[in-house]
Amino acid sequence: MDGGVYGSGVFRGDVVNADLIVRKVLAGEIDAFGAIIREYQGTVWAIVACMLRDRSATEDIVQQVFVNAYTKLDQYRAGADFEKWLKGIARNAVRFELRRRVRESLRLKQHQDHLLDLMANEARADEHDATLREVVEACVESLSSSSKEALDLRYRQQMDFGQIAVKLGRTVEATRQVLFRIRDALRECADSKLAKT
Template sequence: MAQEPEVPDAAIVARVIGGDRQAYGQLVQRYQRRLRSVLSFYCLSPDEVEEFVQDAFVQAYAHLSGYRPESPFFPWLKTIALNALRMEIRRRDTEGRHGRAYLQYLLAQRMDEDEKGEAAEARAEALRGCLSDLQPEHARLLEARYREGRPVEELARREQISLTAMKVRLFRLREALRDCIERHRVPAIGRAEGA
């Protein structure tokens, strides 16, 4: 069965501007996963990633009249998302929050250095490849801890190992991922900042 050709982004935007609000859902479906991957390198929690993804699509929808149809949609959307994230990080920094806010400030600096977000996309691609090389149970463990935010204690109970053993296992898995990403010649997040 022949697959239908993908409708160009500019055609979808034209339909939305013309009054077909439902058509915008096609752009959301097309790009939400990719945008989530980019933002996951700059946000510290999955909830923040989701919040910025949703906000980016809302802002893009509100400003569709500013979209240039001769340009690809995703870079425009990504710029909206990264600018919103930059503003939020700077807002938090000016409020004087420490610790987590400082880390976000460092990430904002990295974003400024990587204006187009191409390095983030390359890191996301390398991370996906490295995760797929892991044993499935190790990938599930990392997913539970870092995507779902499960406590280390809960994971240790689930795996029936000591808390210390779980911490060591997570550390070794992070190191394995970092080494894999470095083999792909993509700088791992945190290395430049001395983490």
């Protein structure tokens, strides 16, 4: 043999000598980590699949477990049970994923509750706006034709007081007072009708 991953006592029968592979990977033989993946992938898969019960997520988490193990390889103590160390990383990765799911679920629930509140408020506002519009229309209809004309000139045609005064044949001050009284009458009418609803 050439002394690669499969030679030099790295394997003892079918069992990986994890300490030797870890030393090789830490010494720069990155490809040696593939032997660890091949040896422990089934074990890691079983742990993750049992805890998650979601095939797609299991694939992602198993991959993440080996990435985490690789980046933490310098924390592994030679002579320790490598499989136990790797299982701990797997369990932690699953716990992290489950916490992330709970947070995401809570975030979605809060977002959903917020949207429902907004929709309910909007519906109430629309209902209130419709009621208010009906009340204002009824109050405007109860005005005299000259008062309706003054309102039309000011708010629909957006004329200033001087233009309205000329149109109605009044002084500017008299026009302001008329419009002020009309607004007061509309406010009182609307308040009265809204109090009844």
